[in-house]
Amino acid sequence: MIFTESKIKRLLVHVLLWICFSMFSISVASIEVGAVPNEMMMRLLFNPILFYANSLYLVPYFLLNRKIGWYILSSILLLIIFNYVIISVFGSSFFNFLDRPIQTENDLLKINNIRYIAPTVFSLSFFLLGGVFGLVSNFYKRDKQNQIRVKAQKEMELQFLRTQLKPHFLFNTLNSIYFLVRSKSDDAPEAVITLSELMRYMLYEVGKGKVSLEKEINYINNYISLQKLRLHQSEHIKIKVDGDYKYLRIYPLLLISFIENAFKHGTTSNGETFIDIDIAVKNDHLHFKVKNIIGLTKKDIDNSGIGMENIKTQLEYLYKDNYELMTTNEDGYYNVDLKIKLI
Structure with missing residues (x-):
């Protein structure tokens, strides 16, 4: 014994x-x-x-x-x-x-x-x-x-959700690089390097539980940079980060689905993309806002919303009673307002 x-x-x-x-x-x-x-x-x-x-x-x-x-x-x-x-x-x-x-x-x-x-x-x-x-x-x-049993079950469900999210993200990103290669853009090599950085983060950081909020924001910035490379008109894509977030930690891949959704639907018929991302950190509270124009992109009935539904489920599991999420559709714009207490 x-x-x-x-x-x-x-x-x-x-x-x-x-x-x-x-x-x-x-x-x-x-x-x-x-x-x-x-x-x-x-x-x-x-x-x-x-x-x-x-x-x-x-x-x-x-x-x-x-x-x-x-x-x-x-x-x-x-x-x-x-x-x-x-x-x-x-x-x-x-x-x-x-x-x-x-x-x-x-x-x-x-x-x-x-x-x-x-x-x-x-x-x-x-x-x-x-x-x-x-x-x-x-x-x-x-x-x-x-x-212990409930926690293990939740972990299994979260792993399943994340395995869904990763291919979904990868397909979208490869599609972006495909546009660059097809148009013989000089930005294609840079896009491949940025994608490798994104994949390295997803493979080696995501499975460790909470990650540094600073790394998560860097990941978001890399993703936005990659998306800008394939867009002809990206001057209306803005991201603003305020506050001291160096020592805070967050569960990974919670924010990227909202940003993916913004890029997917935030382009008008004439190729203009309007996306405004605001990340504010005060004490241990994160305030995340995304605003994008509702474009005329045809909605894929079978695949649309996979990431969005996953992220809502993960938020409920990981930050139950410690988050507020509100989405609105007003005046041709889709708004996401998320508040998280980073406990």
């Missing part, structure tokens, strides 16, 4: 609690009758057997499996056998304690309480405490397992 740090800590807590219980019982006996009976000492040493027998065996194997009858029967038998063994083996030592002169009836009552009532109450109390402890421990154990 491997003892981890957490197991050692739990063991120490249990030992400390048993010492406290024992000291309390010894103190009460000493105050009431001036001495501690040997039988009582033996019970203090063996009462943990009742506690752990109930919490580690009876509760998990009978009570939690809804075998109520077996649990009750086993509990009664355990208590009877336990007390019988204690009295049979160690009970004779208690008579030495009773040989002391009894001065009053109150002394006799105290002794009988110590001999009969107190041990029974303590043994039953430890047994019941073991049952409560077993139920509570099992509840937290199952709750923790459920949280």
